[in-house]
Amino acid sequence: xxxxxxxxxxxxxxxxxxxxxxxxxxxxxxxxxxxxxxxxxxxxxxxxxxxxxxxxxxxxxxxxxxxxxxxxxxxxxxxxxxxxxxxxxxxxxxxxxxxxxxxxxxxxxxxxxxxxxxxxxxxxxxxxxxxxxxxxxxxxxxxxxxxxxxxxxxxxxxxxxxxxxxxxxxxxxxxxxxxxxxxxxxxxxxxxxxxxxxxxxxxxxxxxxxxxxxxxxxxxxxxxxxxxxxxxxxxxxxxxxxxxxxxxxxxxxxxxxxxxxxxxxxxxxxxxxxxxxxxxxxxxxxxxxxxxxxxxx
Amino acid sequence: xxxxxxxxxxxxxxxxxxxxxxxxxxxxxxxxxxxxxxxxxxxxxxxxxxxxxxxxxxxxxxxxxxxxxxxxxxxxxxxxxxxxxxxxxxxxxxxxxxxxxxxxxxxxxxxxxxxxxxxxxxxxxxxxxxxxxxxxxxxxxxxxxxxxxxxxxxxxxxxxxxxxxxxxxxxxxxxxxxxxxxxxxxxxxxxxxxxxxxxxxxxxxxxxxxxxxxxxxxxxxxxxxxxxxxxxxxxxxxxxxxxxxxxxxxxxxxxxxxxxxxxxxxxxxxxxxxxxxxxxxxxxxxxxxxxxxxx
Numbered sequence: 001x002x003x004x005x006x007x008x009x010x011x012x013x014x015x016x017x018x019x020x021x022x023x024x025x026x027x028x029x030x031x032x033x034x035x036x037x038x039x040x041x042x043x044x045x046x047x048x049x050x051x052x053x054x055x056x057x058x059x060x061x062x063x064x065x066x067x068x069x070x071x072x073x074x075x076x077x078x079x080x081x082x083x084x085x086x087x088x089x090x091x092x093x094x095x096x097x098x099x100x101x102x103x104x105x106x107x108x109x110x111x112x113x114x115x116x117x118x119x120x121x122x123x124x125x126x127x128x129x130x131x132x133x134x135x136x137x138x139x140x141x142x143x144x145x146x147x148x149x150x151x152x153x154x155x156x157x158x159x160x161x162x163x164x165x166x167x168x169x170x171x172x173x174x175x176x177x178x179x180x181x182x183x184x185x186x187x188x189x190x191x192x193x194x195x196x197x198x199x200x201x202x203x204x205x206x207x208x209x210x211x212x213x214x215x216x217x218x219x220x221x222x223x224x225x226x227x228x229x230x231x232x233x234x235x236x237x238x239x240x241x242x243x244x245x246x247x248x249x250x251x252x253x254x255x256x257x258x259x260x261x262x263x264x265x266x267x268x269x270x271x272x273x274x275x276x277x278x279x280x281x282x283x284x285x286x287x288x289x290x291x292x293x294x295x296x297x
Numbered sequence: 298x299x300x301x302x303x304x305x306x307x308x309x310x311x312x313x314x315x316x317x318x319x320x321x322x323x324x325x326x327x328x329x330x331x332x333x334x335x336x337x338x339x340x341x342x343x344x345x346x347x348x349x350x351x352x353x354x355x356x357x358x359x360x361x362x363x364x365x366x367x368x369x370x371x372x373x374x375x376x377x378x379x380x381x382x383x384x385x386x387x388x389x390x391x392x393x394x395x396x397x398x399x400x401x402x403x404x405x406x407x408x409x410x411x412x413x414x415x416x417x418x419x420x421x422x423x424x425x426x427x428x429x430x431x432x433x434x435x436x437x438x439x440x441x442x443x444x445x446x447x448x449x450x451x452x453x454x455x456x457x458x459x460x461x462x463x464x465x466x467x468x469x470x471x472x473x474x475x476x477x478x479x480x481x482x483x484x485x486x487x488x489x490x491x492x493x494x495x496x497x498x499x500x501x502x503x504x505x506x507x508x509x510x511x512x513x514x515x516x517x518x519x520x521x522x523x524x525x526x527x528x529x530x531x532x533x534x535x536x537x538x539x540x541x542x543x544x545x546x547x548x549x550x551x552x553x554x555x556x557x558x559x560x561x562x563x564x565x566x567x568x569x570x571x572x573x574x575x576x577x578x579x580x581x582x583x584x585x586x587x588x589x590x591x592x
Contacts, residue, residue, distance in 0.1 A: 005413055005415075005494060006413070006414070006415050008494045008495075009414075009415035010409075010415070012405035012406060012408055012413065013406050013410070015402040015405070015406075016402040016403055016406040016425075016465050016469070019402065019458070019461060019462045019465065020425065020428065020465045020466075022443075022462075023458060023459065023462035024431070024436070024462050024465065025428075027436045027439035027440045028431055028436060030439035031435045031436060031438060031439050041438075088331070088334075091327045091330065092331075094323075094327060096324055096327055098328075100580070102335065104575075104580070104583070105335045105338055106334065106335065106338070107579070108338055109338055111519050111523075111574070112341070112523070112571065112572075113522070113523035113525075113541050113568070113571070114523060114525075115523075115541055115544050115545045115548065115564075116345070116544070116564045116568055119544075119548055119560060120341050120344065120564070124344045124345075124348070129357070130357045132340075132344070132360060135360075166337070174583050174586055174587060175586070175587070178587035223429055226432055227432050227434070229434065230523070230524065230525055230526050234525075234545050234548060237548065237549055237552065238549045238550070239549075247434075248432060248434045251434045251435075252434060252437065252526075252530075255437055256530060269435070269438055272432060272436075272437075273435065276430075276431060276435055279431075283430060
């Protein structure tokens with residue numbers, strides 16, 4: 001019976017495994033291989049050049065700028081998202097009315113298409129001529145902010161970063177709230193009786209007991225931040241300015257760049273491989289940082 | 298240590314009572330903060346919807362105003378002249394078939410990985426989940442080559458295959474979370490009653506895992522409906538564009554056309570299905586994320 005079961009398990013697994021292997025795992029390996037070649041895609045000939053694509057990356061200013069943006073998005077975006085998600089989780093957990101409604105509304109942007117966010121924020125909010133933000137600051141008489149052009153090359157990345165945080169907070173809020181709600185309330189009561197302050201309770205009870213959820217949430221953010229494409233790419237209109245490029249966008253531009261076809265497929269793959277390494281390193285760091293034992297309760 | 302729960306409870310009640318009176322000002326502030334944030338979200342809908350009923354001449358001059366009349370001329374134009382009708386059909390077709398396929402292949406896999414005591418279950422699960430960490434852009438070039446060799450570039454079935462294959466890791470991640478939490482007694486009872494594995498799966502496990510399957514389906518629907526990056530790579534012709542890609546193309550050709558209101562009408566078309574799902578199913582979705590992601 002058990003033997004039969006093990007054999008049947010593979011039947012259950014087969015359809016997904018075949019698709020996954022052929023359309024996901026195989027291309028991943030193939031991409032790593034291509035990254036060691038010089039290849040334009042038009043010819044069958046691929047010239048093996050070893051690590052040359054990678055050494056070229058180190059001296060490529062566009063790549064370094066993209067890498068910097070990727071890391072900024074990951075770190076600053078992550079800090080913003082988790083800080084706000086924690087604040088909202090505590091505000092919503094303070095026993096106010098309408099908790100579920102607030103939570104649902106804060107989550108709402110997450111289900112809207114990134115290209116719609118790009119249009120809304122790019123055209124109707126940030127754009128100094130057509131958007132509402134500068135009007136709003138003028139109205140409020142905040143001159144310093146009213147003067148800023150938020151779609152200017154020097155500000156556009158910060159502007160997008162805010163949108164990324166604004167869109168994603170709701171999702172991480174849900175994860176954190178679920179984690180917090182699982183913490184038994186008697187721990188807080190006991191702490192209160194001992195005279196702990198709200199802040200102490202947050203750092204001594206909530207945060208340690210949330211570790212497991214936090215690891216999942218941060219890793220989830222990490223891999224999604226590094227992959228992020230849709231919102232940033234559409235934000236710049238026809239071709240995003242270089243100040244918006246991340247690894248994901250730069251890879252697309254180098255490999256497929258429609259307006260200015262370059263088709264450096266080996267080089268583009270090398271960008272992808274570096275990005276993959278980044279994911280591995282980050283997952284490793286997060287695990288190391290938040291390792292320690294998980295509290296049983 | 299013995300904890301006197303009754304004492305704690307009465308103490309807690311007392312404190313809560315005190316709080317209600319003492320800190321109502323604090324609550325006011327909390328509501329104010331939350332309302333400001335939520336207003337910024339409401340504004341997206343307000344500006345998108347009102348702008349989609351205006352004209353190119355007036356839209357930016359009277360951004361805050363309500364439209365003078367509710368004429369659907371922008372929608373009609375987007376739908377027929379700008380091909381959004383076609384795009385909508387493509388999106389509905391591609392996304393629905395993809396979601397069905399994703400579930401049909403991922404649910405049995407998740408069941409096998411969690412419940413069938415197969416050998417290598419753990420490394421296999423890790424192997425599936427590792428796909429979540431792969432930056433999708435890395436796959437563009439080899440996957441394009443594979444699709445080209447199968448003559449599936451710029452076809453809707455090709456896009457369906459790409460969507461299905463690339464959604465497997467996340468879906469398996471969500472579903473294994475659900476399958477693992479189903480008590481094994483039910484399964485054992487099914488086997489004692491003479492069910493084989495397939496019957497046990499379809500008659501016992503699938504109904505038990507329905508909340509998870511619904512969550513995974515909604516999540517994939519929303520994700521794929523909104524997605525335009527893969528469509529941008531694998532759809533090269535105008536007639537096969539999905540709605541999100543169509544909207545992106547219209548937006549990126551903006552500087553030649555200046556047809557703003559069509560863009561807003563298109564945006565509203567993109568928003569409608571996910572917004573409806575959200576209104577009907579948001580609580581299910583939220584509890585599903587919670588159960589699936591946090592085991």
